Amino acid sequence: MDIIQWLEEWYLSQCDGDWEHGYGIKIETLDNPGWGVEINLMDTYLENKDFTSVQVERNDDDWLFCKVENNTFTASGGPKNLHEILVKFKEWSTI
Template identity: 60%
Template sequence: MQNIIDWISSWMVSQCDGDWEHEYGIKIETLDNPGWLIKIDLTDTELENWDFDGGLVEKNDDDWYTYKVEDKCFTGVGDLFKLEFLLGKFKELVESNGGYEPGC
């Protein structure tokens, strides 16, 4: 089973066409509450017309996340233990919508 860092790296490589990577990409940042913010630009990919809202899941102040796709961007936000989880949610969305499979 491929780990999520290898998978997201492979997905990124599959988008690079000499132009896309110069304007778009993946950003992973920290938040001050504290938490993670992931933004994955879907412009000029097979996934750019998605629209999805996963809603906010908040078990308590230290256990929460949300993710969505709007305006050609996947955005995932969550507590400090949700980075791998949020990248996994992006992977699930991509694979369930036929947007990418490693080795294709």
């Protein structure tokens, strides 16, 4: 299963008729350029799970930062790092 299919399954598993109305997933582009990802963890099995922040800076186009703060997985990365961001979320969420 590729990472997009996995994320679709994760999202669907959170949808309970209520969660999806107040929470969800945002994926957007950044102007530096890059990607921004926010995944709300409120009322999920990940709500209180510890996360060790990630900071990788390889070059101007190859970087990522991931953290969990206020029950939200927040990440940003270079223009080719969206896949890596989503893999970091998957790895953490399935441990």
